[in-house]
Amino acid sequence: MKFICDQENLVKALNIVSKAVSMRTTLPILKGILIKCDVSKKRVFLSASDLDISIETGTEALIEDEGSIVVSAKMFTDIVRKLPPGEVVFELKEGDIVEVKRGYSEFTLQGIPSDEFPRIESIEDGNSFSLEKTLLKNLIKGSCFAASTEEARGIITGVLLEMEKDSVSMVALDGYRMAIVKEVIKGDEERRLIISGRIVQEIGKLLADNDNSEEEDVEIKVSDKKAIFHLKDTKIVARLMEGEFIKYKDILPKDNNTKIKIRRIALMESVERASIIVREGKNSFIRFSLEEGQVIISSRAEEGTVRETVPIEIEGNPIEIGFNARYMIDTLKAIEDEEILMDFNTSISPCLVRPIEGEYYEYLILPVRLSTASI
Amino acid sequence: MKFICDQENLVKALNIVSKAVSMRTTLPILKGILIKCDVSKKRVFLSASDLDISIETGTEALIEDEGSIVVSAKMFTDIVRKLPPGEVVFELKEGDIVEVKRGYSEFTLQGIPSDEFPRIESIEDGNSFSLEKTLLKNLIKGSCFAASTEEARGIITGVLLEMEKDSVSMVALDGYRMAIVKEVIKGDEERRLIISGRIVQEIGKLLADNDNSEEEDVEIKVSDKKAIFHLKDTKIVARLMEGEFIKYKDILPKDNNTKIKIRRIALMESVERASIIVREGKNSFIRFSLEEGQVIISSRAEEGTVRETVPIEIEGNPIEIGFNARYMIDTLKAIEDEEILMDFNTSISPCLVRPIEGEYYEYLILPVRLSTASI
Numbered sequence: 001m002k003f004i005c006d007q008e009n010l011v012k013a014l015n016i017v018s019k020a021v022s023m024r025t026t027l028p029i030l031k032g033i034l035i036k037c038d039v040s041k042k043r044v045f046l047s048a049s050d051l052d053i054s055i056e057t058g059t060e061a062l063i064e065d066e067g068s069i070v071v072s073a074k075m076f077t078d079i080v081r082k083l084p085p086g087e088v089v090f091e092l093k094e095g096d097i098v099e100v101k102r103g104y105s106e107f108t109l110q111g112i113p114s115d116e117f118p119r120i121e122s123i124e125d126g127n128s129f130s131l132e133k134t135l136l137k138n139l140i141k142g143s144c145f146a147a148s149t150e151e152a153r154g155i156i157t158g159v160l161l162e163m164e165k166d167s168v169s170m171v172a173l174d175g176y177r178m179a180i181v182k183e184v185i186k187g188d189e190e191r192r193l194i195i196s197g198r199i200v201q202e203i204g205k206l207l208a209d210n211d212n213s214e215e216e217d218v219e220i221k222v223s224d225k226k227a228i229f230h231l232k233d234t235k236i237v238a239r240l241m242e243g244e245f246i247k248y249k250d251i252l253p254k255d256n257n258t259k260i261k262i263r264r265i266a267l268m269e270s271v272e273r274a275s276i277i278v279r280e281g282k283n284s285f286i287r288f289s290l291e292e293g294q295v296i297i298s299s300r301a302e303e304g305t306v307r308e309t310v311p312i313e314i315e316g317n318p319i320e321i322g323f324n325a326r327y328m329i330d331t332l333k334a335i336e337d338e339e340i341l342m343d344f345n346t347s348i349s350p351c352l353v354r355p356i357e358g359e360y361y362e363y364l365i366l367p368v369r370l371s372t373a374s375i
Numbered sequence: 376m377k378f379i380c381d382q383e384n385l386v387k388a389l390n391i392v393s394k395a396v397s398m399r400t401t402l403p404i405l406k407g408i409l410i411k412c413d414v415s416k417k418r419v420f421l422s423a424s425d426l427d428i429s430i431e432t433g434t435e436a437l438i439e440d441e442g443s444i445v446v447s448a449k450m451f452t453d454i455v456r457k458l459p460p461g462e463v464v465f466e467l468k469e470g471d472i473v474e475v476k477r478g479y480s481e482f483t484l485q486g487i488p489s490d491e492f493p494r495i496e497s498i499e500d501g502n503s504f505s506l507e508k509t510l511l512k513n514l515i516k517g518s519c520f521a522a523s524t525e526e527a528r529g530i531i532t533g534v535l536l537e538m539e540k541d542s543v544s545m546v547a548l549d550g551y552r553m554a555i556v557k558e559v560i561k562g563d564e565e566r567r568l569i570i571s572g573r574i575v576q577e578i579g580k581l582l583a584d585n586d587n588s589e590e591e592d593v594e595i596k597v598s599d600k601k602a603i604f605h606l607k608d609t610k611i612v613a614r615l616m617e618g619e620f621i622k623y624k625d626i627l628p629k630d631n632n633t634k635i636k637i638r639r640i641a642l643m644e645s646v647e648r649a650s651i652i653v654r655e656g657k658n659s660f661i662r663f664s665l666e667e668g669q670v671i672i673s674s675r676a677e678e679g680t681v682r683e684t685v686p687i688e689i690e691g692n693p694i695e696i697g698f699n700a701r702y703m704i705d706t707l708k709a710i711e712d713e714e715i716l717m718d719f720n721t722s723i724s725p726c727l728v729r730p731i732e733g734e735y736y737e738y739l740i741l742p743v744r745l746s747t748a749s750i
Binding site: 072075078079082083084098104105106107108109110269270272273276277302303304305306307308309310 | 458
């Protein structure tokens with residue numbers, strides 16, 4: 001096995017597959033990157049896998065000899081990143097020794113035979129659909145943060161990708177808040193995939209890194225157990241989660257007594273300031289007092305107090321309600337609109353955040369019970 | 376006590392004094408910032424101290440009422456940073472409560488009476504001298520990294536500032552390497568100050584942050600126990616270390632058998648690459664083999680090997696010598712010259728790194744003993 005590849009291209013490919021390298025595994029081979037040459041495709045392919053997510057990407061190379069080998073991801077990536085720009089010569093020698101040469105630099109690395117490396121699967125049958133790259137990226141950015149990160153929470157550590165006749169949605173929730181982002185698209189068959197939030201985050205990062213202005217499609221192939229995302233040279237294999245997702249539509253509130261229109265950034269900055277005081281206490285609860293023309297955001301701890309006023313347009317009754325500052329900030333950061341609507345019902349029912357126009361997103365935030373003592 | 380101050384000016388002042396706030400103290404007052412108004416000077420003064428280093432700085436303000444109070448450094452800094460630009464009103468109320476107002480934001484913070492705060496000393500007598508700001512910054516950048524960071528090592532955790540008739544030097548060492556940076560200046564009396572390397576680093580950061588193109592002088596006042604650095608509005612009080620510094624001139628090698636001239640960046644990058652392989656092993660030793668026209672830098676570990684070649688001009692005998700990669704990299708990073716000279720004597724005597732011309736710096740790096748087994 002021998003190939004010659006541009007250092008910068010190799011770095012780009014390594015940056016992509018690195019996201020799937022297992023860091024905390026006890027299996028040395030999963031800390032590795034599989035390097036494979038294909039003469040007919042004139043490409044070298046790199047792959048990594050932590051068994052939940054696998055990523056394979058290819059880059060142009062002059063292939064002198066086919067073959068494959070696994071090398072330490074950390075060491076190989078560090079070496080290639082530090083090499084000066086130009087042609088890197090990669091050659092497999094006796095005893096699984098890998099030789100990497102660039103100008104006056106010569107490395108040897110102990111490789112591991114590739115047969116033990118997990119197979120990066122393909123799905124051959126025609127069960128597939130496409131989404132625009134930017135659309136998929138926005139769905140991920142808008143929803144993924146709300147998924148539970150506690151492994152024991154089961155299905156809600158996953159993100160639901162739901163295709164309906166005229167829309168595609170992504171939904172995540174963790175028992176305290178819920179995020180729904182929905183885009184209108186041309187109809188496809190209905191389907192529901194649940195993928196671990198952690199994996200969806202990684203896919204989001206890959207799409208963001210790959211952010212040239214060109215609009216491209218991501219092709220998604222689905223089998224019983226896996227979904228494979230294809231973007232140009234890169235293939236991401238994600239394990240599907242089994243089970244039923246929460247019937248999230250049933251959770252959405254039907255009524256509201258109070259409806260406000262507010263500038264998103266002003267609210268976000270006020271909540272951020274209000275949370276400074278309570279951040280280090282047990283609870284980072286802040287109080288919203290909705291009145292005619294303004295919301296007063298306040299919090300109180302041993303160390304001090306804060307009172308912020310943000311102008312609003314209000315319809316309905318004044319209301320007092322408490323929130324965890326973190327959940328409110330996460331939500332407001334995920335939105336890009338200048339102004340938003342917020343619906344309230346009672347001080348113990350969830351708040352719904354939605355756009356002034358359209359139905360692009362719905363965020364639900366559970367309140368915390370106000371007691372005069374705690375807030 | 377009441378003053379009105381521009382938010383951006385207040386942030387700048389807080390950034391300066393924050394460097395002296397104690398993080399790991401059990402005395403709550405040392406986690407605070409002293410705020411003091413002076414009507415006659417039309418300024419508000421902020422101070423922080425961890426007993427080893429104290430910093431005081433002033434900024435313009437409209438003073439309505441004199442007074443002083445201590446507030447939590449972390450909370451006050453976080454609040455002021457997050458406030459929108461504009462006029463911040465600061466007022467001390469009953470019960471040591473501090474009120475901070477900016478537009479629609481109102482904070483109260485529990486203050487601590489200022490009498491318990493350590494006094495930021497002044498030195499009244501005339502024992503003082505000046506150094507150009509850039510010169511002082513360069514002395515610090517060039518030497519400080521070499522000071523020992525192990526508290527038990529006593530005097531060598533300090534940095535020596537040495538004034539001689541026609542020069543000023545800064546010297547630091549840790550038993551494995553030594554840095555000497557020397558600038559020619561117009562004569563002053565001879566003096567030697569030893570200040571903790573950690574404090575000198577902080578002074579260096581303050582000088583770098585304060586980096587406008589104007590050339591300014593730093594006035595340094597010295598007493599038996601303290602040195603006070605004055606830069607414009609800022610005063611840094613550093614405790615002097617007691618004891619004799621190492622007689623560093625005696626350590627400098629007198630002879631050399633081999634002398635090379637080498638491109639600094641090429642050497643640094645090669646050493647960095649060579650250290651990737653050994654970084655995670657017990658010893659990050661690399662081997663230099665100096666030959667006619669080139670130095671071969673190599674290292675070897677279980678995971679692989681590396682061999683780097685860098686062109687040199689050599690005078691004297693070929694030599695093989697081993698170094699700790701970290702020490703070599705630190706030294707090469709502290710230098711700005713394109714080319715440097717390196718003197719070697721035997722494979723167990725220190726290497727001296729010095730400029731092609733002049734005597735601006737001398738760096739001494741102790742070798743590690745080469746055994747065929749370890750390197």
